Amino acid sequence: MLPFLAGCPLSPGETDTTGNAEADEGGDELDLDDDGFPDDDDDGHHPDDDDGRAEEMGFVPEDDLLGCAGYCDIWAQDCPDGEKCVAYASCDGDEIDARKCVPVMGDRAPGESCRYDGAAEATDNCDASSSCWNAKEVDGLLIGTCAAFCAGTPDDPLCDGTSALTSCGSACYTGVDGVQALCLELCDPASPSCAEGEACRWTGTGFHCLNLPDAEAALHTAGESCVSSQDCKAGLECANAEYLADCEHFSCCTAMCDLELGDQGCEAQPGTSCQPWFQADLEDPATCGQGFCGLAP
Numbered sequence: 001m002l003p004f005l006a007g008c009p010l011s012p013g014e015t016d017t018t019g020n021a022e023a024d025e026g027g028d029e030l031d032l033d034d035d036g037f038p039d040d041d042d043d044g045h046h047p048d049d050d051d052g053r054a055e056e057m058g059f060v061p062e063d064d065l066l067g068c069a070g071y072c073d074i075w076a077q078d079c080p081d082g083e084k085c086v087a088y089a090s091c092d093g094d095e096i097d098a099r100k101c102v103p104v105m106g107d108r109a110p111g112e113s114c115r116y117d118g119a120a121e122a123t124d125n126c127d128a129s130s131s132c133w134n135a136k137e138v139d140g141l142l143i144g145t146c147a148a149f150c151a152g153t154p155d156d157p158l159c160d161g162t163s164a165l166t167s168c169g170s171a172c173y174t175g176v177d178g179v180q181a182l183c184l185e186l187c188d189p190a191s192p193s194c195a196e197g198e199a200c201r202w203t204g205t206g207f208h209c210l211n212l213p214d215a216e217a218a219l220h221t222a223g224e225s226c227v228s229s230q231d232c233k234a235g236l237e238c239a240n241a242e243y244l245a246d247c248e249h250f251s252c253c254t255a256m257c258d259l260e261l262g263d264q265g266c267e268a269q270p271g272t273s274c275q276p277w278f279q280a281d282l283e284d285p286a287t288c289g290q291g292f293c294g295l296a297p
Helices: 047-051 053-058
Strands: 083-088 098-103 113-116 130-138 141-148 151-153 156-159 170-173 182-185 198-202 207-211 236-240 251-258 273-276 290-294
Touching (some): 083 130, 113 130, 130 182, 156 170, 182 207
Antiparallel strands (some): 083 098, 151 156, 170 182, 236 251, 251 290, 273 290
16 A cells, blocks of 8 residues: 555546436437438448448547546657647646647747646647746746656656666656646655745656645645645655654645655654555656655555
């Protein structure tokens, strides 16, 4: 069981079935023509079924159902010339949950500042090899940093030509349900160097600097309840109660620590010691020797 929590949005392929067409009162399926209208000439024989056309038209690959709109392959960057595949918010909100092709509108290189047009539009002035990341409002504009797209595959991501699974300097951030693929520098949650308004968070592939929620003052301290790490103040992560010394909820915020420094950083949480970050392989350098203040096994 994984001790650390993340949000639980709809998974790729999950769809709302309430809008499906129903059969008529007699229980027979209603035959429709190619335009979606009842087919008065249907005699029950469907020769196209034999050549696979029905399967071609009626079955959508699971990945293509991701989000509320279109889809492209962010790894293959399979958009038409002059466009790039980016992650965006498809469902009238700010949650990045899908991918689409957008026009390349600038030439800013990875590592350079960029202008972002919001999660729904998802356009920016980064070049074709990158996307604007961690944008914050500055003088009425959303300003962030261009981050390079990961190369390789989801199972073997590459950043700067090296494996993002074995490099402590960079890791491929994949976001919610793997919709993103950006090469981001890792951070140290026990001694973070993130910019103001950001916190060093575990993202599933490493510790990355993420924007804090707008209501930063309402974030919880060690021992207080949480649903995800974004509920906790900077320097804390969300862990299940069974791994903590004093948590009266299903899960609580707890401090991060450095395994090389022993229990330093856990003094404020009696009964805890610096435990390995076991949501990842202990040999995985993406964890960079990090731990959390919890109960000894």
